[in-house]
Amino acid sequence: MSVIKIWTYDWVPEGPRGFVRDLRLRWACEEAGLPYTMGSVRFEGRETNHLAQQPFGQVPFLSDGEVEIFESGACLLHLARKSDRLMPADAIGEAQMVQWIIAALNSIEMVTVPWWFLEISGAKDNGLTGWLTSRLDGLETIFKNREWLAADRFTAADLLMADVLRVPKLRAFGDRPATERYVARVTDRPAFRKAVEDQLAYFAKAD
Numbered sequence: 001m002s003v004i005k006i007w008t009y010d011w012v013p014e015g016p017r018g019f020v021r022d023l024r025l026r027w028a029c030e031e032a033g034l035p036y037t038m039g040s041v042r043f044e045g046r047e048t049n050h051l052a053q054q055p056f057g058q059v060p061f062l063s064d065g066e067v068e069i070f071e072s073g074a075c076l077l078h079l080a081r082k083s084d085r086l087m088p089a090d091a092i093g094e095a096q097m098v099q100w101i102i103a104a105l106n107s108i109e110m111v112t113v114p115w116w117f118l119e120i121s122g123a124k125d126n127g128l129t130g131w132l133t134s135r136l137d138g139l140e141t142i143f144k145n146r147e148w149l150a151a152d153r154f155t156a157a158d159l160l161m162a163d164v165l166r167v168p169k170l171r172a173f174g175d176r177p178a179t180e181r182y183v184a185r186v187t188d189r190p191a192f193r194k195a196v197e198d199q200l201a202y203f204a205k206a207d
């Protein structure tokens, strides 16, 4: 059997620790009980030093036997296929899960990340606020009526959506109690806590 290897940087500054996207893959492996190892590429010189593995110099990327892929969403789908703890076995449940994974990346994170960058860069008027509000309000309506995104149970879609939404500035933006309850519930899972602890320890070791 091949060994799952999750690749991340050898070190990152304090700020992003606990939020580097290798966490999504660590968390998925912890949820599914999939053994994995970690590999690192140098943070210094990241713009050019591992472009063969990740064409934008970013992390994470994953290797699993002959499978070598980048993009946290693609890696997460690869892992989800290995365990019904992450992906429902029935076709409808699987389709719902994939739909929400794409929504997390392409409808939500697509807005949250640039909004967050503008916020931390101190932009006076964040021109993305209206767009962000409408996306988060849409999710709030969803979470008022359901506990999980797909198949009435925890799936990899919840893992990803909660990871996208747990950024402190987003949680503090507006009052969306159903979304807050959802994020708190999903990130209270032991597998999430273990993944965060492991990531923090991994980068701390390199200090």
Ligand SMILES: N[C@@H](CCC(=O)N[C@@H](CS)C(=O)NCC(=O)O)C(=O)O
Pocket: 019, 020, 021, 022, 046, 057, 058, 059, 060, 070, 071, 072, 073
């Ligand atoms: N769409 C990519 C985004 C990856 C990404 O933004 N990675 C961050 C760490 S969480 C990174 O490598 N940042 C360093 C950089 O962009 O130079 C994915 O989901 O894998």
